[in-house]
Amino acid sequence: MNETTHPPLRADLRDALARAVHQVNTVVLGKPHEVRLAFVCLLAGGHLLIEDLPGIGKTTLAHALAATLGLGFQRVQFTSDLLPSDIIGVGIYEREAGVFKFHPGPLFTQLLLADEINRAMPKTQSALLEAMAEGQVTVDGTTHRLAPPFFVVATQNPLDLAGTWPLPDSQLDRFMLRMSLGYPDRDAERAMLGASDRRDVIAALAPCLGPDRILELRQACAAVLASPALIEYVQALLAASRDHPEIRVGLSPRAGLALLAAARAHALLAGRAHCVPEDVQAVFPFVAGHRLGLGANARIDRTRLVAQLLEATPVR
């Protein structure tokens, strides 16, 4: 659906992106929408939180992304005894040189899969989230930059809450998108059961993009036009969330920025050089869902609330 006279991307970049999306879809079966959201998050420069049950394919998605994107990949299984230094790294005294040498932790990568992030204690969570926000870490007074692109895919199990520290609202805000995968549909599941091991499939994947191309894509993403009318629409959505009586804390301006960035990425993935309200609507539930602070005795779930906000805000 190409509405624009100027193609937003160079042909090779566009093709590579399309190939990448397609390739991930061959691994994660039957989840095109979720895969697109993961790419939205990547292109918009955000981080992704996947909330779902174990065995649904969260890790597969992350692996497939890493392999397809051609990014350095690290996986950290968060546990209650995980310390900040376990992920950031630690300075070790080297006798020969007589200095402390920084040994970078798994954080120093390009795609980090933080599994079951809510199992770690708040201190560790907060170290990770700080790194996500700042794009750098400071150890022993030395600041170490994380090489862009730095993309975190965190997962958490929303049901098994015993012995976890749920992320506070302020921390959830660090994730641009939160989504769940859900069970695959019947056809996808049959295909998956009948096919070979996913790990083998992933090992066979060829990288389609690379760090440079991803950065280039991110630049193109930022250049996608959000017209005054569209920005007004985004504003109306933010205002609606702040006026809703069931919502204690409405969407913040940061949420508005995230929404706009995600909408731009969504437009770029659709091959458009400008955002339309449909882009905003497509990403809104995943941008807004985890940022709405519900009232103490709200009688409505987030999904319905978000749908209600979309339903009630006229498009301009």
Next chain:
Amino acid sequence: MADQLDRQQFERTAIAVAATIATHAAHLPPWLTAGLAAAIGLRLFARRRGSATISSWTRVLLTALLLVVVATRYGNVFGRLPGTALACGLLGLKLFETERTRDARVALCFSGFVLMSSLLFSQALSFSLFVGGVLVLILGALATLQPAPLPTRRPLRADLRIAATLLAASVPLGLAAFALLPRLQAPLWGSRDDGIGRTGLSETMAPGQFSQLMQDDSPAFRVEFASAKRPPNAALYFRTIVLTDFDGTTWTRRFGSDRGVPTPAARGRTFDYTVTLEATDRRWLPALDLPLFAPPGARLDDDQMLIAARPVNQPREYQLRSDVDTHAEPSLDRRERLPMLRLPSGYGPQARALAQRWREQAKDDQGVVRAALAMFRGSFTYTLSPPPLARDSVDDFLFGSRQGFCEHYASAFVFLMRAAGIPARVVTGYQGGWWSGDYLLVRQSDAHAWAEIWRDGSGWQRVDPTAAVSPARVELGAPDANNVQAWFGAEWLREVRNRFDAVNRLWTLSVVQFDAMSQRNLLSSLGISAAAQGDLLLMLSTVLGVAMLLAAAWAMRDTRARRGDALDHAWRGFRARLARAGVDDRAAEGPLDLRVRLHATAPDIARAVDPLVSEYVALRYGTAQPAASRIADLARRLRSVRLPRARRGALRRTGIQVRRVP
């Protein structure tokens, strides 16, 4: 459930209902008011706590209880008082089953009715303003119930502003209806049969009976003199009721004896004036002593009392001429003389003895009168809070307490005169008043009682024994003469109250009293004479129609002024046309989703519309500043694209919402 009331909606409804019931508080039994207030308070508290709803059994029981208590209190459930008590009770109980928007609407509409019924009890300006305020509350609560596209927090101010705007918008309509709706000769709701809430002179007089009246500042009537010449304050006696029979405690009117006493002839200073009497529910009409004729619809009886043919149950205006110097009835025959001398046996032995003594000492009647007034002047005090009197009120007053106000003095004086053989009677009415610009305001607190004695040759002559005790009472009026009410004497306060009365009078004259006659006058002053009621209705409907059209234009102007530029306008118009073609208009649907939906449900329309949607998207979202020429071009194309009209309904049913753009 979207239909469930949220806390804010319920509370505003409850407050509007409570305020409505408050307008009836003056005449509801206190236990009912208190009970309803407690019930509403409890309900508010319970809802705040999120307690369970009230079972239907409890509600039925409460309703039955209400019926029983109202029926036992009033004897029945019909009529103005039991009716409003019942209505208020039901309104309060309605909150017990108000859970959903629909219930709240019913409660509020019923509030409107109950509020209107409060005007049956009072139509004073201040009360009407109060009622208007409550109406704003009710409308504000209704505005709160209005479904919003999204449940939103609604600031009370905003809703009250909506209510006030609605009310203001209805004013022209209300005025038109007020001026043009055919007036009935009598109030729609019949006469004030029970006379509740009316104070004023009664047709009897017993010691202490006036005390309450004296504290009542409400206006009794207003007098406007035809010429600039005003009677002196000392002549401002408004005779109202003449009392002749005394049973030792209470003075009463005698049963009418219509001998056809000739109307008194003008002898001295005559005054033409118009009296505007507040509703009294009784038939007597006050008149400046002594009226020379009766106004239409009333007669002048043997005691020179003006009696109306029907009770005055709404403010009444009448023209009169009085002569302040004349005396009525030049002759008094034996048959008439006797009742004026009759005294109850067994009462006032000391007073009788005293009167006999005076009779023997004095040369003539005048001497007896002088002796009595001299006694009052000597050792009596004027007070509005005298001690209660014993059974033999006359002796106890004359020889015991020696404290009292007009009615004590008038009563004792007439008793003494009769005991001395002089025909005498008690007259009650009003004395004094307050000059407000061109009219005289007489309040209930100006109520007064005086005596009339018969003098051969000149007739009935007014004697005011109170004046002997407290000349200030006659010169200044009761409130000034009486230091018990010193708090009331604050000059500025009285000034304010009196100014307020001028406004009140205007209200009474122009609104409350606006009847069929005033309507004719008003219309004829507008050049419409002898308007038949049918014509009035026609005019009213014309005015209503014009008002509706204006309101519609106003409302449409409002939607047109909604935010948006020429492109929005063109697009909105196009969506409206699509809606008429059967593609329902979803405000939250983007143009691309619309196109997807059209392809799915109405391919023929979709083909025609496709390029237009693309162009709209390009202009609206594809560029920051769309060129005016392209907008104009698109607008023209959007207007001229052909859309079928036939497929209504079918499309709406099949319309599926597609949100995702591939």
